[in-house]
Amino acid sequence: MAKKSRTKARQQQPAGEVGPRQPCPCGSGKRYKACHGAADGAPAPFVSRPFEGLPSECDVVALRELVPAATAPLTLADSTGHADRVVQLCTLLPMAAPAMVRDSGEVWLGLQVQHNFGDPARDLGAVLLKALESEPGIVGLTDPPGEGPRLQDLVVGDGLDVTVHDGFEFWIADAAESDRAALAAGLEQANAAASPTARLTTVEAAYWTNVGAKEHLRWVLPEEEGPLLDALARLHAAGQDALVDGSRFVGMFRAHGLLAPVWDLAVGTGPEALEESAERFAADLAAALADTSDLTTEQRSARSGLANRQVTLR
Template structure:
């Protein structure tokens, strides 16, 4: 009897943890550390904070998620409060995978594809960005990183004054040396980096949709801002009606979940290219908006499709 009581108590405690935190203690920690939640941010002292949607409230949230997780080479100029006179560039990946750089040119760069794993990507980027800005103001240059959690400092949301972001997707990483006068000796490293960058393009007709060519396949990966449950239902409605095919021959294969948002993914026929997706993406967005507004009861077929879609999600972060 006592053993059963202990088991019941342990199960009840675990259920409470899931209910309160929304994460099973045995599940992978959403911070991306590779550890179980109970051994990472779910452990006593294992993490002061975990922000599931770190870019919420920033202009271009969906694009920032894409640049963090999906896009090889892209840049975004930023205006930082109190530093209007310093050119600031937010990049997908910086040289040497640096968190931030105070450049000899007087520019400041910050990288998104850095895994500090302190629980809040926005605060991590803001911390190295401010350190790099301080270096430039002091007439110094060099790489800046974090060796400890940034604490209660400002987040990007507190620093960025731009109302909208201008995303530039690059074919490679030539922008790494755009502010360098003497480029000698950099050719080999740049060539190696460029070879690893898959061709990628951002659609201009809709927000945060990216075409990419992996060599053997082409994909459309589209980060969407809608709440997960609503988006799953809407996509299920479109799937049942056959309206989830972007272009003839395309196949909706599932979704990434990253930083609190879903990114539906389509396999495309080889040779499709980004330009051919522009008008179909607009039509799909209109159909999706209509499905999101549909409050009618779900049919058995839609429920089944929704369950299938839920099983085709891969969490990145």
Template sequence: MAKKSRIKARDTAPVDGEVGPRQPCPCGSGKRYKACHGAAGGAAPVFVSRPFAGLPGECDIIALRELVPAATVPLSVPSTDREVRLCTLLPMAAPAMVRDSGAIWLGLQVAHQYGDPARDLGAVLEAAIATEKSGIVGLTSAPGDGPRLHDLITNDSLDITVHDGFGYWIDDVEDQDAAMVAALEEANGSANPTVRLNSVQAAYWTDVGPKEHLRWVMPHQEDELLSALARLHAAGQDSVAEGSRFVGMFRAHGLLAPVWDLPVGTGAEVLEAPAAKFADALADALATGGDLSAEERSARAGLANRQVTIR
């Protein structure tokens, strides 16, 4: 008997581009694609490959969701007169919290995955706005067709504050008991020192103990960025500091985040000028037309093999 057609499964696949059935699903569930968004019958909600496109600071939002331990951003939300703060991580990885003051804290680093993080954020924010009682607000099922974060905020840019730790969890609490302080200290122990560079967008230095890294989320299309990086690598122009080494890329929410290893003791300040110079060189490489040379094609193949998909 002939094998059953797999057309149905392909028709239900909601991602842009081809994903092999045995590859990890791009939604980040940990399942193989054929058992998740590639399953016949649509086993999971619609997956949006680039959910934060169109938001101000798309690259920074991705960095805050995936790479930065502790940061906050004030959001302008016309539908409420309450303070709304976007946070990397909230206690217990809560999707949102309504504080005693009525302020709303919205978390980026959460456990649930419903296919479109921007719609999840919109649903949680709407639920928090509708809630007067303080406490945690979250999702227990897919949010459906409600507004996305894009539809609820009016920020033209993001005013990002990167914190040394999670002290912002209790910065509105006057009476801080011993248990609260102890929990905060434990959380702070997992927060690697991180600094956002000023000379370029969405580039973050971090100290992970035995190493330092520069992790830089870039807005360019993947194929174009890979070719440009290959040109710079083949020309020996892919350094961002003395002794730095370009080691690969993360892929998250439809964009790439190149990563450099840095000598211990480098720090963030010395990266400012070299990062700006690299950004100029990258812009030139992106604007370069024509085919890659043999050396550049080899470099590109090597770079393509050094990608790790986060989401």
């Protein structure tokens, strides 16, 4: 009888909705009923592509999920009343702080902090607004942000000027000697966990990294998942998805509504060797995206294989 009831429940579930016992689409690993489908209304409704509309959305996703140490200045909108304030977007801050107001008045916003209120862009917007009204020190959220503005409502510009750092020494660049000593242990630990990383210059949001035994290229792309999978399948079936000798397209991360293809690289490849080939791949991908013909049997098989090699981060 119980089996019959469960079957009936599955049949009655509306198409496109997430069942209570299915994995939550946020990537937490929890069942939906224990995460964004909780009966008590917490956490807030899941936003599948929270950073859409931000300058350099793909870089923002990469900095939040893939890049250890990087910074990018933000330009505040006039509507904030603080358009003259210096705001720095940072991958990670000391003690994993959501934000810091420096003695100089600069605001540093921590991109990799997980508030789990459902919409990280709204969380970041709330932290930023709070920091703009705070004295020097650490700033964070203790309550859900409500219906306040999202980060993309508070900033302007066409793109971010991303600087990838070798480590986290930028934490102490303007700190007093006493503050440097206090941060020394945390700085050493953070630096030890940071893999060497570089951003390619010929394409956007592509990051080389060296994890010791291997090197990788991880490239966050802006296209919708369906058309992008079709295009990648066309290239894979045609043998056009390798970048350089010794490279292999191994799969994709899915993060904040975007896909990030990943290539394994031979140790010693380095980022410079990828610049020209990445630019060429971008041109091949654009041509594949423009092809709207039906996939061949081989391409459909390639697409199925690619879809099975996705790992959801968020």
